[in-house]
Amino acid sequence: MDPGPSSASADPSPPEEEEEEEEEERDSSTGSTWVVVPGSEVLGADAPKVVGWEELQQELARLWSLSAALAAARDRKAGLAARLESALEARKAVLQQDNELAEMRQRLQSHADFMGELRMQTKEVSANVEDRREQLCVKIRTLTVADKTVGAAQSKLQEPCKLLSGERGHGRLKGLERMLRMRQQYMIGQVAQIYPVRPLNEQSPIVKPGLNSSITRTGVGEALLPNGSQNGQAPLAILGLQLSKLSIKKTSYFSDKTEIQKSATLLGYVAHAVSLIASYLDVPLRYPLRLGGSHSYIVDHAPSVDPSIAPGVSSSTPSSTSMRTMEFPLFFEGQETTRSAYAVFLLNKQP
Template sequence: MDDPGPSSPGPEPPPPAPPEEGDGWVLLPPSEVEGVEDPKVIHWEDLQQELARLWSLSAALQAARDRKTHLAARIESALEARRAFLRQDNELAEIRQRLQDHTDHLGDLKLCAKKSADDAEDRRERLCVNIRTLSVASKTLGAARNNLEEANKLLTGENGHGRLKNMEQKLRMRQQYMITQVAQIYPVRPLDEQSPGHKPIFTPSIIKISMSFSAWQFEWISSSNCFSGNAESILPNGYQKRPLAILGLQLSKPTAKKTGYFSDKTDFQKSSTVLGYAGHAVSLIASYLNVPLRYPLRFGGSRSYILDPAPSVEPSSIVSVATSIPPSTSMRILEFPLYFDAQETTKSAYAIFLLNKDIEQLLNYIGAESLGPRHVLANLRQLTAIIQSQQYISVD
C-alpha cells in the first residue's frame, strides 16, 4: 500500500487556553491511567478531528467549571443570607419575648400604681381625721397648760406649797418639842451616867433641852445626815455594850427558882417599873406623831398591859411567841401583862416583844431601822435621838 501523500493542510487548531490555577501536566502511574492496557489507536487521518474534538471538550469542561464556580459562589451567598436571616429571626423572637415581658411588667406596675393610689387616698382621709383630732387635742392641751400654769401660780403663792412646807416644819418642831419633853421625863442613858434619884428638867425651849444632852448624843445629832442606814450608828463607840436604864432602873428579867418564884422581888419590881416607863413613853410618842400602834397599850404604871389582835384561844394555851393559827379562826383582842409575874413569864416575854414591835413601827415611820427584837431601851433611845435631831425638822 502506497504511502499517502501529504494531505492538504487543515485549519490550524486554536492556541491552547492559558492553564488555570491548578491546571498542568501531572505524571500518573500506569495503573491509574484509564485504558492503559487497551489503548485506543487513532489513525493519522483522524488525528486532526480527534484533537479538535478534545479541544472542544476541554473548552466545554472549562465553561462547566466556570459555571460550577459561579454557582458555588451563589450558593454560598444564599447560605450566608439564610444564616443571617435565621440570626435576625432569632433576635426578633428574643425582642418579641422581651417586649412581652416588658408589657407584663408594665401591667403589674399599673396594678401596683392603682393600689398605691387607693392606699394613698385612704391614708389621706385618715390623715385628715388625725389632723382634726390633733387640732382639738392641741386646743385642749393649751387649755390644760393654762390651768396648770394657774395652779402653779397658786402653789407658789402665799397660800401654796411654800405655806404647806412651813406648816409641816412647824408641826415637826412642835412634835420635836413634845417628844423632847418625853425624853426628859424618861431619859434612856447608860447605867453609869444616871442614878435613881435623877429628876427630869423642863425648859420652854428645845435648844436649852438639847444642850442638856450628853456630849456623845449632841455630837451624833450634829453629824447625822439621814435617818436610814445602819441603826447601830445611834450608839457611839464604847456605849453599844453598856447597859441602858431609865431613871437609873435597868430592864432585866429576874431569874426564877425551881419552884417558880423569884429569888428577889426587888428585881421584879424594877423591871416592871422600867416597862411601865417605856410603855408610857411609847404611847406618848405615838400620839404626838399621830401613828396608831399595831399593838395598843393599856397604861397602868408598873401593871400595864399590851393588846394583841389574836385568834380566840385560851391564854393558857399560849406556850410560845410564834404560834400557827388557821385563817378561819375567829379573831378577838388578847391582853398580855407588860410586867413580870411569877406565874406568867411567857406572856410577859411576849408582851415585851410586842412593845419592841411598836417601837420598831415608830422607827420605820420616821425612816430608821430597828437594832433588833431584844433592844427595847436602845431602840427607844434611838427613836428619841433621831426626832430631836435637826434633820427631822428639815422638809425637802
C-alpha cells in the same frame, strides 16, 4: 505499506497537544494537580471502549467539548460556592442580629413588666398616702379641739391658781405643814423629857434626840439590851432603870424578882413612849399595844383554824381560817417567859 494511516495518524497529533496544553493551563489556573487513580476506580476500566481510527478525531473533539463544558461547570460551581458562602455569612449575620433583637425585646419586656409593677406600687402608696392624709386631718382637727379645750381649762384654772398662790393657798399649806412638823418634834421632845434615855453613870437628866436609838433589837429568846452594853460603853437607862438580860432557861420561881419587876416597868415605859410617838406622828402600829404600866400587853393578829376540821384529815376545799388576836405580856410572870420574850420581839418590830 499504505501511506493513508500514517498520514491520518500524523494529522490528529496537533489537536491532542493543544488539548493537553489547554488542560494544563486550566489546571494551572484552577490550581489543581494530577492524581494517579487506580484502574479499579476508573469507570469503564474493565470494559474499555474501542474507537476506530476514523472516529478518533470526532471522539477527541467530543472530549474537548466535554472538557470545556466541565471547566465551565467548575467555574459556575466555584461562583455558586462563593455566592453561597457570602449568602451563608449574610445569613449568619442576620441570625445574630435576630438573636440580639430577641434579647433586646426580652429585656424591654422585663423592663415593661417592672415598670408595670412599679406603677401598681406607686398607686398603692398614693392610696395609702391619701388615707394617712385623711387620718392626719382628723387628728389635726381633734388636736385643735383639744387645744381649745385645754386653753379654756387653763383660763378656768387661772383663778384657782391665784387662790392657791395667795395667803390662804399653797404657801399657807406649807406653813401649816412646817408648824405641824415643829409641833411633832416638840411633842416627841416632851416624850423624851418624860422618859429620858441617858447613860446609867450620868446623873444629869440629858435628853437624847430619840428613843429608837437607845434600844437594840435582839432575838425572840432575849430581852431588850442597851446599845452601850454591846459596844463596850456605859449601858443606857430610862428613868434610872436598866434592862437586864434575862435568859429563859435561868428564869424560875427562885429568880430575883427585883430584876423582873424592873424589866416589866422599863418595858411599860417603852410601850407607852412608842404609843405616844406613833400617835403624834400619825403612824399606825403594826402590833397594837394595851397599856397597863408594868403589866402592858402587845397584840398579835394570828390566823385561827376552824376547829370543826380535824387536824389530820385532808380536804380538797381550803380550810376556813379567820384572824384572831392574841395578847402577849410585856413582863416576865412565873415560869412562862416564852410569851414575854415573843412580846419583846414584837415590840422591836414596831415601825
